[in-house]
Every structure is written in C-alpha cells, then in structure tokens.
Amino acid sequence: MATHPGGLTAEAPPTTVRIRNLIRSFGDRDVLDGLDLDVRAGEFVALLGRSGSGKSTLLRALAGLDHDVTGSGELSSPDPVSVVFQDARLLPWKRVLDNVVLGLDGPDPLERGRAALAEVGLAGREKAWPVELSGGEQQRVSLARSLVREPGLLLADEPFGALDALTRIRMHVLLRRLCARHRPAVLLVTHDVDEAIVLADRVVVLARGRIGADIPVELPAPRAHGGAAYAALRERLLAELGVDPTAQEENAA
Amino acid sequence: MSTEAAEEVTLKKAGLTGGTTGGTVIGTTAATASETTRPPGIAPGRASRRLGPRRRLGLGRPVPYGWALGPLLLLAVWAAGSATGLIDARNLSAPWTVVTTAGDLIENGRLQSNLATSAQRAALGLLFGVLGGLILALVSGLSRIAEGVIDGPVQIKRAIPSLALIPLLILWFGIGESMKVITIALGVFVPVYIHTHNGLRTIDTRYVELAETVRLSRTAFLRHVVLPGALPGFLLGMRFAVTGAWLALVVVEQVNATSGIGYMMELARTYGQTDVIIVGLVVYGLLGLLSDALVRLVERRTLSWRRTLAG
Ligand SMILES: Nc1ncnc2c1ncn2[C@@H]1O[C@H](COP(=O)(O)OP(=O)(O)OP(=O)(O)O)[C@@H](O)[C@H]1O
Ligand SMILES: [Mg+2]
Numbered sequence: 001m002a003t004h005p006g007g008l009t010a011e012a013p014p015t016t017v018r019i020r021n022l023i024r025s026f027g028d029r030d031v032l033d034g035l036d037l038d039v040r041a042g043e044f045v046a047l048l049g050r051s052g053s054g055k056s057t058l059l060r061a062l063a064g065l066d067h068d069v070t071g072s073g074e075l076s077s078p079d080p081v082s083v084v085f086q087d088a089r090l091l092p093w094k095r096v097l098d099n100v101v102l103g104l105d106g107p108d109p110l111e112r113g114r115a116a117l118a119e120v121g122l123a124g125r126e127k128a129w130p131v132e133l134s135g136g137e138q139q140r141v142s143l144a145r146s147l148v149r150e151p152g153l154l155l156a157d158e159p160f161g162a163l164d165a166l167t168r169i170r171m172h173v174l175l176r177r178l179c180a181r182h183r184p185a186v187l188l189v190t191h192d193v194d195e196a197i198v199l200a201d202r203v204v205v206l207a208r209g210r211i212g213a214d215i216p217v218e219l220p221a222p223r224a225h226g227g228a229a230y231a232a233l234r235e236r237l238l239a240e241l242g243v244d245p246t247a248q249e250e251n252a253a
Numbered sequence: 254m255s256t257e258a259a260e261e262v263t264l265k266k267a268g269l270t271g272g273t274t275g276g277t278v279i280g281t282t283a284a285t286a287s288e289t290t291r292p293p294g295i296a297p298g299r300a301s302r303r304l305g306p307r308r309r310l311g312l313g314r315p316v317p318y319g320w321a322l323g324p325l326l327l328l329a330v331w332a333a334g335s336a337t338g339l340i341d342a343r344n345l346s347a348p349w350t351v352v353t354t355a356g357d358l359i360e361n362g363r364l365q366s367n368l369a370t371s372a373q374r375a376a377l378g379l380l381f382g383v384l385g386g387l388i389l390a391l392v393s394g395l396s397r398i399a400e401g402v403i404d405g406p407v408q409i410k411r412a413i414p415s416l417a418l419i420p421l422l423i424l425w426f427g428i429g430e431s432m433k434v435i436t437i438a439l440g441v442f443v444p445v446y447i448h449t450h451n452g453l454r455t456i457d458t459r460y461v462e463l464a465e466t467v468r469l470s471r472t473a474f475l476r477h478v479v480l481p482g483a484l485p486g487f488l489l490g491m492r493f494a495v496t497g498a499w500l501a502l503v504v505v506e507q508v509n510a511t512s513g514i515g516y517m518m519e520l521a522r523t524y525g526q527t528d529v530i531i532v533g534l535v536v537y538g539l540l541g542l543l544s545d546a547l548v549r550l551v552e553r554r555t556l557s558w559r560r561t562l563a564g
Contacts, residue, residue: 063466064465064466065462065465065466080468081466082466083466085459085462085463087459089459089460089462089463091460091463091477091478091481092558092559093481093482093484093556093558094477094481094558095558102463102467102469102477103464103467103468103469103473103477104467129557129558130558131558131559145467149467
C-alpha cells in the first residue's frame with residue numbers, strides 16, 4: 001500500500017486504512033454522512049460514540065459485511081482484516097482449536113493455531129468445546145482466531161462489553177501485549193471511555209455521521225486510572241460524548 | 254470471604270444434596286468447600302434452622318427402573334386375566350401362549366424370513382426417502398430459486414398423507430415391492446426435508462458473518478457451517494422418519510402382501526390366531542424402539558458438543 005505523506009514526519013508509518021466521504025444509510029437516514037478517517041499501520045485507534053451513532057455500521061463497512069446497505073464512498077483497508085465481535089462467535093460444533101484455525105490457510109495451520117491459543121493463555125484447552133469455556137475464555141479464543149491470521153487491521157466491536165470488570169482489565173493487558181507483538185492496526189469500538197484511554201494511541205469520536213473529535217492519547221505507557229492528565233482527557237472525551245451537563249444541550253440533537 | 258457469603262455457598266451445596274438433614278450436610282461439605290476458615294461448630298445450628306422448612310418442589314430422584322413399572326403391571330393384569338379365564342383366549346391369547354408361539358415361529362423360520370422381508374422394505378424405503386429429503390432440503394435451503402421450485406410441492410405433499418396415495422401407487426407400480434418401498438419413501442422424505450430445511454434456514458446469521466470474515470470458500474462454508482448447523486434438524490427429522498417408515502410398512506404389508514410381518518399378522522387374522530398377531534405387534538414395537546434408540550445414539554455421538562450443555 002502506498003504511503004500518504006499528508007504533511008506528517010518521514011518516519012511515520014504508512015496509512016493502512018483510508019476512508020473518504022463514506023456514506024451509509026438506512027432508509028432515508030444517513031447514519032454515516034461523509035465520514036473521513038485514516039489509520040496508520042500499527043496504530044491503535046479507539047472509536048467512541050453514543051449508542052446509535054453508527055460505530056458498528058462503520059466497522060461492518062470496513063469488514064465488508066454490509067452487503068445490503070446503501071451507501072458510497074472511498075474505502076481502502078489492508079489484507080487480511082480480522083474481526084472480533086462482542087460475542088465470541090465460536091462455532092459451537094467445533095472444538096476450540098478447530099475454531100481458531102477455521103478457514104486458515106498457509107503452512108501448518110494447526111501448529112499456528114496451537115501457538116495462538118498458547119499466546120492467549122489457553123494452551124491445553126485445544127480439545128474443549130466452546131460451551132465448556134467461560135465468557136472471558138471464549139473471547140480469548142476469538143482473539144486467537146483473529147490474530148493467528150496476522151491481520152493488517154483488527155476490527156473489534158465492543159469485544160469486552162459482555163465481560164465483568166475484572167476479566168475486562170485482564171483482557172486489556174492481554175490485548176495490549178498481543179498488539180505490541182503483532183502490530184496490527186486496530187480499530188476498537190467501545191462505550192467505555194477508560195478502556196479507550198487505557199488501550200488506544202488515538203481516540204476518535206463519532207458524531208452526526210462523521211468523526212467529530214480526533215484526540216491523540218499521550219500518556220506514559222502503563223496507563224493507570226487517575227492522574228491529572230488522565231482525568232483531563234477523560235473529561236474531554238465525556239464532553240465530546242455529550243455526558244458533561246454543560247455540553248448536553250448542543251449535542252442533544 | 255465473609256461468613257454470610259460462606260454460608261450462602263454451604264446452603265446451596267446442602268440444598269443440592271437434598272434429603273439429608275442440615276447438620277450432617279454442613280459437617281461434610283464445609284470440609285470440602287474452599288471456605289475452611291469458618292469454625293464448623295457455629296454455623297450448623299443457624300443453617301439447619303434455615304434449611305428445615307425448605308420444601309422440595311421438584312420431582313425428586315428418579316426411581317431406578319421406574320419406566321418398567323407400567324409395562325410390568327400391564328403384563329401382570331394380562332397374565333392374571335388369562336389365568337383366571339377373565340380374558341377369553343379367542344380375543345387375546347395368554348402371555349405364555351404368545352411366548353411359545355414366538356418360539357415355534359422362530360423354530361420353523363417363519364418369523365425370521367418375514368422379518369427379513371419387512372426389514373428390507375423399511376430399510377430401502379428409509380434409504381431412498383432420507384436421501385431424497387436430504388438432497389431436496391440442501392438444494393432448496395441453499396438457493397432461493399430452488400426453494401421456490403421445491404418447497405411448494407413438498408408442502409402440498411405434506412398435506413396429503415402418503416398412505417392416501419396407495420391406490421394411485423398401486424395403479425402406477427403394481428402391487429410388487431417397488432410400490433411398497435415407494436410408499437415408505439414418500440412417508441419418510443417429508444419429515445427429513447422439513448426438519449433439515451428448517452435447520453438450514455435457522456442457522457444463525459452471525460455464523461454466516463463469521464464465515465465471511467474468515468473468508469471461507471463456498472465448499473468450506475458448507476462443510477464447516479451449513480452441514481453441522483443443519484445436523485440437529487436432520488437428526489430430528491430422522492426420528493420422525495424412522496417412526497413413519499414402520500407405520501407405512503404396517504399399512505403396505507396389510508394391504509397387499511404375500512410376505513412380511515404384516516402379512517403374517519393378516520394371515521393370522523383369517524385363522525383367528527391372536528397369539529401370532531401379538532407376536533407381530535411385539536416385533537413391530539421392538540423394531541420401533543430399536544430404531545429410535547439407534548437414531549438417538551447417533552444423535553448423542555454427533556451432537557456431543559451440545560450434550561455438555563444439556564448435562
Ligand atoms: N440493519 C439495519 N436496518 C436499519 N437500521 C439500522 C440497521 N443497522 C443499524 N441501523 C441504524 O443505524 C444506526 C446506527 O447503528 P449502529 O449499530 O451502527 O450504532 P452503534 O453506534 O453501533 O450503536 P451501539 O453503540 O448501540 O452499538 C442506528 O440508529 C440503527 O437504528
Ligand atoms: Mg454497535
């Protein structure tokens with residue numbers, strides 16, 4: 001994929017996701033209305049937005065899952081793209097390892113699948129049925145299934161939304177570690193402002209069908225909750241989402 | 254862990270073990286449970302007070318061989334009736350007569366040869382019916398156009414009992430074996446088609462999406478998602494199919510046959526041999542039970558990913 005300099009420094013990684021003027025509508029309602037977004041290779045972008053703002057619609061467009069949706073726009077993404085859904089979406093009739101290597105080609109898929117399972121801490125569970133795993137374990141299998149394909153882009157739609165708070169923190173740590181190793185570009189949809197700050201290099205907020213705010217997260221590496229910079233960023237994101245009472249009126253539309 | 258929480262856990266365990274009194278249950282389970290900090294001497298009193306009035310609303314433990322109670326009772330009534338002469342042997346032969354008749358029929362080979370004929374008819378009808386139903390269901394489940402062509406006629410066929418087609422089938426195919434096999438196959442293919450088709454159509458679209466994101470080819474999609482997804486439906490259809498096959502068999506063998514269990518019974522009717530008729534009924538019953546058990550065995554084997562859920 002060609003590099004888009006776009007006035008950035010020379011050592012910046014190339015743009016791997018490029019969206020221009022993306023429109024997606026349901027009926028006569030434009031859910032995405034001329035959206036532009038760039039993601040660089042290896043960059044971790046969190047996508048925030050109120051419920052119904054079109055986050056899933058955007059992700060499905062990037063994943064190529066929106067067959068029956070009307071729309072237009074320019075959209076380029078790397079190959080392959082992996083998706084982590086909110087539900088782990090494992091085939092219940094396939095054992096864990098077979099789920100991980102589903103549709104995987106290339107040399108030695110089973111061996112790579114085993115390695116991926118070990119990476120997410122599930123070595124030894126290869127032969128388990130999905131129903132035998134806890135929700136967190138299932139989601140880890142789903143992560144393994146995504147990462148074993150070495151995706152250029154990892155799309156995740158509220159992947160930890162169904163997990164309890166403790167498991168979620170563990171998954172954050174795991175996801176950061178995996179992303180540091182595999183370096184895919186990531187677009188993570190979340191409702192959780194803290195999750196966005198802890199994980200992402202950049203947070204974008206979707207509002208009125210476009211990227212309303214695009215905020216780099218410049219906090220030192222182990223990002224514990226708390227601290228002045230953290231709190232300021234958190235407040236700013238909440239305001240963008242219209243949670244701040246002073247901002248409520250203008251965002252109420 | 255707080256005492257309250259610990260007690261909750263223990264109570265749940267105690268509740269599960271059922272009938273035993275509170276004190277002993279707490280004494281044994283508290284030792285195995287993870288909360289070892291709580292002194293066992295204090296809680297049992299409190300726990301048993303809360304356990305005491307709890308009433309069991311469920312059915313309780315199953316009685317061993319409980320399913321045999323009814324049939325045994327029936328057999329006892331039958332035997333008693335025959336022995337006392339309350340049941341006329343011309344209406345219903347005594348159980349021991351039936352047993353000796355069965356022995357005679359086996360000895361002179363009549364039962365086996367008739368059974369072989371019947372089993373062959375049922376097996377052939379089942380084979381063709383299942384194949385037909387399966388193929389039609391797959392084709393119509395995977396293509397909208399094929400569904401338009403196939404589904405309507407099958408639904409119409411479904412409304413006509415296949416046994417009502419026998420006169421027509423006799424005119425078309427004569428009274429030979431092919432008519433019998435076709436009648437059975439017609440009865441079999443409908444449930445197989447309906448349930449397999451339904452199984453295909455109710456495969457979760459989320460799995461279809463998943464297949465798209467991992468870029469499964471069309472054949473891989475069929476193999477890894479469609480067929481396993483439709484398997485539960487197909488097996489359910491199989492259970493109806495097997496029952497249907499025996500039902501159709503009974504009818505075709507009593508209408509126009511010169512061999513088979515049904516023919517043996519029909520012949521016995523003309524001579525008033527109720528013992529032979531009963532032997533035939535028992536054979537039909539056993540065949541039905543056996544084949545259903547077989548399908549269920551296959552179900553358990555192939556759907557073991559679900560068994561873990563059902564326990
Ligand atoms: N298949 C569909 N048919 C009709 N309308 C749809 C469809 N999918 C989404 N929409 C509409 O598009 C809008 C955006 O939906 P989308 O699922 O993208 O929101 P979201 O930002 O992901 O919300 P949430 O955070 O609640 O998941 C919603 O108003 C929704 O009603
Ligand atoms: Mg959504």
